[in-house]
Amino acid sequence: MSAALVVRGLQASLGDLAILKGVDLEVPYGEVHALMGPNGSGKSTLCHVLMGQPEYTASGSALVGGTEVLGLPVDARARAGLFLGFQYPVEVPGVTLRELLEEMGQAAGAGAGYWSTVEAAAERMALAPFLGRPVNEGLSGGEKKRSEMLQLLALRPRVAVLDEIDSGLDIDAVREVAAAVEAMRSPDLGVLLITHYSRILRYIAVDRVHVMAAGRVIRSGGKELAGALEAGGYDAMVREAEPAAPPAADDFLQGL
Amino acid sequence: MLPLTEQTFARVAATLPEWARPSAAAGYEAFSALPPPDPRQEEWRYVEVEVDLDSLQLAESPGPPLPPDVALIGALGEPAGHAINVDGHTVAVEAADGVRLTALGPALAADGETLRGVFRSGPGPRLDRFAAAHHAFATDGVFFHLPRGRRLSAPVLVEFQATRANSLALPRLTVLVEDGAAGALVLHYRSPSGVPLVAVPQVEVVVGQNARLEVSVIQEWGDATRAYAHQTMVAARDGALVLAEAGLGGVNARLHLRLDLEGPGADAQVLGAYFGHRRQTLDYRYYMLHRARHTTSNMYLKGAVGDTARSVFTGLIRIEPEGQDSDAMQTNKNLVLAEGAEAHSVPNLEILANEVRCGHGSTVSPLDPEQRYYLMSRGLDSARADRLQVKGFFEDVLARFPQAALEPLLRRSLVARYDGLQREQSR
Ligand SMILES: Nc1ncnc2c1ncn2[C@@H]1O[C@H](COP(=O)(O)OP(=O)(O)OP(=O)(O)O)[C@@H](O)[C@H]1O
Ligand SMILES: [Mg+2]
Numbered sequence: 001m002s003a004a005l006v007v008r009g010l011q012a013s014l015g016d017l018a019i020l021k022g023v024d025l026e027v028p029y030g031e032v033h034a035l036m037g038p039n040g041s042g043k044s045t046l047c048h049v050l051m052g053q054p055e056y057t058a059s060g061s062a063l064v065g066g067t068e069v070l071g072l073p074v075d076a077r078a079r080a081g082l083f084l085g086f087q088y089p090v091e092v093p094g095v096t097l098r099e100l101l102e103e104m105g106q107a108a109g110a111g112a113g114y115w116s117t118v119e120a121a122a123e124r125m126a127l128a129p130f131l132g133r134p135v136n137e138g139l140s141g142g143e144k145k146r147s148e149m150l151q152l153l154a155l156r157p158r159v160a161v162l163d164e165i166d167s168g169l170d171i172d173a174v175r176e177v178a179a180a181v182e183a184m185r186s187p188d189l190g191v192l193l194i195t196h197y198s199r200i201l202r203y204i205a206v207d208r209v210h211v212m213a214a215g216r217v218i219r220s221g222g223k224e225l226a227g228a229l230e231a232g233g234y235d236a237m238v239r240e241a242e243p244a245a246p247p248a249a250d251d252f253l254q255g256l
Numbered sequence: 257m258l259p260l261t262e263q264t265f266a267r268v269a270a271t272l273p274e275w276a277r278p279s280a281a282a283g284y285e286a287f288s289a290l291p292p293p294d295p296r297q298e299e300w301r302y303v304e305v306e307v308d309l310d311s312l313q314l315a316e317s318p319g320p321p322l323p324p325d326v327a328l329i330g331a332l333g334e335p336a337g338h339a340i341n342v343d344g345h346t347v348a349v350e351a352a353d354g355v356r357l358t359a360l361g362p363a364l365a366a367d368g369e370t371l372r373g374v375f376r377s378g379p380g381p382r383l384d385r386f387a388a389a390h391h392a393f394a395t396d397g398v399f400f401h402l403p404r405g406r407r408l409s410a411p412v413l414v415e416f417q418a419t420r421a422n423s424l425a426l427p428r429l430t431v432l433v434e435d436g437a438a439g440a441l442v443l444h445y446r447s448p449s450g451v452p453l454v455a456v457p458q459v460e461v462v463v464g465q466n467a468r469l470e471v472s473v474i475q476e477w478g479d480a481t482r483a484y485a486h487q488t489m490v491a492a493r494d495g496a497l498v499l500a501e502a503g504l505g506g507v508n509a510r511l512h513l514r515l516d517l518e519g520p521g522a523d524a525q526v527l528g529a530y531f532g533h534r535r536q537t538l539d540y541r542y543y544m545l546h547r548a549r550h551t552t553s554n555m556y557l558k559g560a561v562g563d564t565a566r567s568v569f570t571g572l573i574r575i576e577p578e579g580q581d582s583d584a585m586q587t588n589k590n591l592v593l594a595e596g597a598e599a600h601s602v603p604n605l606e607i608l609a610n611e612v613r614c615g616h617g618s619t620v621s622p623l624d625p626e627q628r629y630y631l632m633s634r635g636l637d638s639a640r641a642d643r644l645q646v647k648g649f650f651e652d653v654l655a656r657f658p659q660a661a662l663e664p665l666l667r668r669s670l671v672a673r674y675d676g677l678q679r680e681q682s683r
Contacts (some may be wrong), residue, residue, distance in 0.1 A: 054625070
């Protein structure tokens with residue numbers, strides 16, 4: 001069986017600004033991968049380029065469950081099985097989470113059991129009181145992330161890309177989100193978890209860690225890679241990956 | 257049908273009680289003297305009036321009433337009263353025991369004393385040539401009277417309909433809410449589609465001390481109707497005014513609204529939800545006058561325009577020197593849904609007192625691409641995503657409409673209007 005997500009030579013730019021410079025990445029079914037990298041390295045850009053945010057120009061290839069999604073409209077990518085948990089979930093004034101979940105069910109042609117499954121999940125995630133509130137409006141950081149997870153459960157995607165699902169969460173909330181991710185693990189799903197902290201990796205048995213820098217995946221490895229990052233920071237790894245690079249201006253200044 | 261001539265005026269004036277005749281005479285004088293609306297005037301800048309008033313005629317008798325709006329009547333449950341005016345003639349009035357809802361004509365004869373202080377106390381004859389025509393030629397309407405201390409729990413429904421081609425319909429609504437009384441009124445404007453006609457309704461509301469009136473206007477004129485409505489609302493000490501308007505109909509529909517907070521502590525809440533399509537112009541001129549201490553007001557209007565429709569909101573908050581410690585807010589937000597559509601939003605403040613809180617905000621913008629993207633990422637196609645966003649846009653203002661029972665109905669109408677645009681675009 002092919003992987004849930006296969007990204008090959010993915011390049012993307014925003015106007016004249018090239019952000020992704022050839023990303024290669026594969027997440028097999030049943031696995032949870034972590035994607036780490038310094039601020040501005042292009043992690044969120046990768047998410048939005050995969051999802052089809054119309055502002056970016058992209059080339060290369062991105063297969064979701066075997067379907068090439070580059071060039072498809074955003075909703076078609078969702079229907080192909082891609083789910084993106086946003087780093088900054090968007091507020092939709094005047095539309096309740098319940099309404100959104102109902103619309104999602106209709107758009108997906110969901111069967112009769114859809115709503116009871118969603119309600120049970122909302123109950124489990126202590127989100128029931130939020131069903132009647134406008135989507136993401138006035139929610140705390142943790143509540144927004146839980147609401148994203150609930151929508152993920154409702155849509156049952158093949159690929160879940162979770163952009164900083166653990167940012168801004170307290171310890172308990174991180175553990176809850178991690179437990180939710182572990183609970184989702186299934187042979188029909190591949191998860192790409194974007195994070196800055198190895199903290200969440202204590203609660204999730206990630207199968208692989210990828211490190212992104214300056215628009216490329218520069219290292220991939222086992223869980224120990226996260227530990228190495230924690231200890232040495234990104235800098236060393238970035239330099240190691242590009243030994244031929246000329247010394248940065250900062251280094252020059254530091255030598256003075 | 258009667259032409260708008262001196263003979264017709266004389267005939268009409270003769271039906272009014274002696275004391276009301278000077279106002280009709282002032283109307284006819286203004287009608288003869290005032291020029292037609294001039295696009296060079298600020299007042300008519302964004303509005304193509306295209307009406308030859310002099311060619312219109314009055315319906316001598318009313319046409320058959322339009323079929324009842326079952327959904328609206330159902331939503332209101334048991335209204336405390338129901339009055340229907342067709343082509344300027346009040347044809348039916350029902351009222352629960354003790355509810356003073358009557359036709360204006362007979363009321364002028366029977367209840368003259370009470371009416372004297374209110375009737376035609378509102379929009380003046382020289383406001384524009386439409387107002388002049390109303391004063392000169394109007395004969396009938398509806399009178400709603402809440403005597404001192406009377407509190408009605410159910411609203412009354414007043415329907416103003418116009419049906420005759422090339423006619424000028426001049427219905428009037430006079431409302432007197434005496435000290436300590438409270439009530440609610442729903443005013444429904446309708447005319448058949450495809451019938452060219454002009455309506456100039458006038459509404460005057462006088463609210464006494466510690467009294468309260470909530471008015472919900474549902475404007476659903478037909479697509480060939482041009483309507484120029486004038487409305488005034490006055491509140492005495494600690495009186496409360498609520499006006500909520502849903503604007504959907506007419507090829508050209510203006511609401512000229514003036515609220516006077518005359519007594520200290522008076523409050524006004526003005527809400528609006530409008531949605532223009534095709535080549536409609538929906539045009540609002542709202543004046544909020546703070547004339548006493550501690551008066552408070554809040555205007556909150558939200559509108560959308562699609563196709564080649566246009567909306568105009570011109571709002572003025574004026575705080576007189578007597579209006580110290582007043583608090584006034586004016587907000588107008590617009591969604592522009594098509595290249596050919598436009599929304600003009602012109603809020604103004606005139607503050608002559610120094611101890612006040614006063615603010616205004618206005619926005620004109622397309623649908624939010626971030627929201628569209630987010631919703632589409634959940635599998636909704638762009639049409640579904642946009643529809644949901646439009647629904648959401650109106651939600652907060654609908655929630656503030658005074659008659660909660662109307663909310664589902666109005667929401668349905670607004671979303672249906674959006675669905676209509678979609679179909680026309682994809683054809
Ligand atoms: N809308 C935009 N306009 C200009 N530059 C942008 C825009 N979006 C992204 N960028 C740039 O692209 C680069 C990658 O940004 P991106 O948000 O993908 O980084 P990230 O890895 O997600 O960072 P973080 O860890 O801070 O979330 C950054 O240099 C950023 O400034
Ligand atoms: Mg990011």
